[in-house]
Amino acid sequence: MDEWVAHIAASVGIAPAVARLAVGHVFGFLQKRHPKGPADELIEKIPGAEAAIRDAAAAPRRGLLGGVLGGVGGLVGGAKGDVLALTARLTSLGLSPDQLQRLAREIFGGAEQVVGREKLRSMTDSIPGLSQFLWPKS
Template identity: 75%
Template sequence: MDPWIAHIAHSVGTSPAVARLAVGHVFGFLLKRHPDQANELIDKIPGSRQAVADAAAAPRKKSLLGGVLGGVGGMMGGSKGDMLALTSDLTALGLSADQLKRLAHEIFGGAALVIGKDKLRVMTDPIPGLSGFLWPNG
């Protein structure tokens, strides 16, 4: 997992420690929403379970945007609330909107290589806007 994390960190413009926590948060989100498919993905990437555990155990820093998104997410609940909570966790790591876009491309691009685009789409298609962003040409 370390070479992949180093690649993500370089591409996103952050430290490997932040990239690893970000991957852990994203994989934790996927586990919550699509446990069967996410478990298959995580089992195929050594170190992923520990990244999820580390992200879950990490102290939650609050950014202004992260605090607002987390609060709104808590009120909304469901999949939209989960997505806002994930965004809150990622922005609290200090990631900008542009970095979040790059992070999504790197994580989901790598995941597609591991489990295939069709299996990954089962997890990403229900997330409003994400599927069109990740797969603009279908």
């Protein structure tokens, strides 16, 4: 996982420690939405992914925006609320909107190589806006 995190960090323009937390947040999000399925398979196939999820969950939330968006995510609930909460966690790491887009492409591009497009799509299709972002021509 260290090589992949280093690649993500370089591509997104963030420190490797931040990239690792971001990956942990995204994987934790997928694991929460798709327990006992392709998300678990993905996480099991990437050494260090479980530790990254634990570290991300234990990381303190920084910034007013992160707290506000996280709280709104809890109020909205469902898939949209989960996406807002994830976005809040990632922005609290200091990621800009452009960096969030690059991060998503890198994480999900790597995930596709690990579990294949069909299983990845089964995880992303239910996430508002993500499927169209990842698979614009499908």
